[in-house]
């Protein structure tokens with residue numbers, strides 16, 4: 125039975141890498157797929173992973189109808205066993221509805237990949253619809269980490285390393301942005317809520333000496349610096 129699957133996670137947790145791997149594994153077994161993406165950092169019509177792999181993809185624009193696209197492909201004598209859809213958070217609600225029809229009416233597997241929430245912790249409309257309609261929502265196994273070492277669960281937007289909470293929902297960017305540009309940083313919920321990025325916390329990057337958040341607070345409240353012991357991040 126064909127499935128609609130949503131592979132979700134924070135930025136930088138390996139979604140595009142998994143998308144490329146799934147395409148590789150399915151095509152290695154003789155299945156034929158179509159690859160789609162929208163607003164990939166590497167440019168139009170490209171699905172790219174930070175591990176260095178990339179492939180051509182159909183660029184999804186607002187007017188694209190997935191169901192009509194696959195029907196046209198099949199009517200022209202082509203084969204289509206599965207779809208790979210990266211950056212699916214940027215798809216419209218109507219396009220996600222079309223993807224569900226591709227699964228149910230045409231028997232084609234649809235594998236989608238994307239972040240669920242934006243820099244204000246709000247669901248992207250496309251991701252919300254995927255959560256509502258998918259047969260399965262799979263959270264990626266590889267965890268991106270907050271600067272404190274905890275599992276990152278939130279995508280923060282930064283300018284000069286400082287977290288911002290206002291702006292357009294869609295701004296294409298990366299987690300390793302130059303200082304003067306809009307960038308992103310993945311954070312645990314505690315540090316997202318306190319707007320503490322690596323730069324504003326002074327940590328720079330993940331340090332084995334970073335204390336759990338409560339310990340840091342207690343220290344600064346007491347204003348009695350104690351010797352920092354390396355601790356296991358939570």
Ligand SMILES: Nc1ncnc2c1ncn2[C@@H]1O[C@H](COP(=O)(O)OP(=O)(O)O)[C@@H](O)[C@H]1O
Nearest residue numbers: 134135136137138139140141142172173174175
């Ligand atoms: N130099 C590297 N060596 C090993 N793994 C890396 C390297 N650079 C990036 N990665 C891995 O790639 C992941 C990001 O993959 P990517 O598919 O681009 O993420 P996503 O699509 O979720 O944003 C990182 O979490 C990390 O595990």
Ligand SMILES: Cc1cn([C@H]2C[C@H](O)[C@@H](COP(=O)(O)O)O2)c(=O)[nH]c1=O
Nearest residue numbers: 135136239242243279293294295296297
């Ligand atoms: C949080 C957030 C992200 N984006 C953009 C930034 C990137 O271009 C993509 C996510 O890509 P990734 O492969 O998962 O790293 O989404 C955005 O436009 N708005 C946001 O709030």
